[in-house]
Amino acid sequence: MCLCRMTNNMRPLIDSLFGRLALLVVTVLLFSHFAGYALYRLEGNQMQTHYAVEEAAFLIDAVRRHVASSPTLPLPSRVHLVASSSSAVPPMLTDRDADTPFAHFRDDLRNQMPPGTQVRLGKLGKPPVLWVHEPSDHNWIVVPLPPLGSPNALERSVL
Helix, strand or coil, X not given: CHHHHHHHXXXXXXXXXXXXXXXXXXXXXHHHHHHHHHHHHHHHHHHHHHHHHHHHHHHHHHHHHHHHHCCCCCCCCCCEEEECCCCCCCCCCCHHXXXXXXXXXXXXXXXXXXXXXXXXXXXXXXXXXXXXXXXXXXXXXXXXXXXXXXXXXXXXXXX
C-alpha cells in the first residue's frame, strides 16, 4: 500500500529540476563534442598542408646545402637532381588543376621559397614527387612529396 502511494506521488523524471539539469548537461556536452569534431575536421586539412609545406621546404633546403657543401657525396635514393634543360621536367599546372589540394600545397610552398622559385608536381616514380628550381640553381631538385593526409583519418578521428 505504501508503494502504491509513492508511485502515484512521483513525477516523471523530466518534470523535476534534477531531470531538466541532467538533460541540459547531456545536451550541452553532446553539442560541444560535435562542434569540436566539426572544427577539427575543418582545420585538420589546413594544418596537414601547413606541416607538409614546412617539411618540404626543410628537405629542399637540406638538399641544396648538401649539394653546395659536398657535391661529390651521393644524395639519398629518393632525391634527384635533374638538369634544367631535361625533357623529364613536368609542365606547369593549368588553370583547371588550380583547385586541387596539391595546387594549394604548391602555392603555399612557392610563397615560402625565395622569389622566382618554380615549384611543380610530377611523377618520377610511384609516390608523387616535388620539382623545385630556384633562379640560382643549375638543376631541378626532385624530392618525394610529403603526404597531405592519411587514408584513415576519419576513422581514427572518430575513435
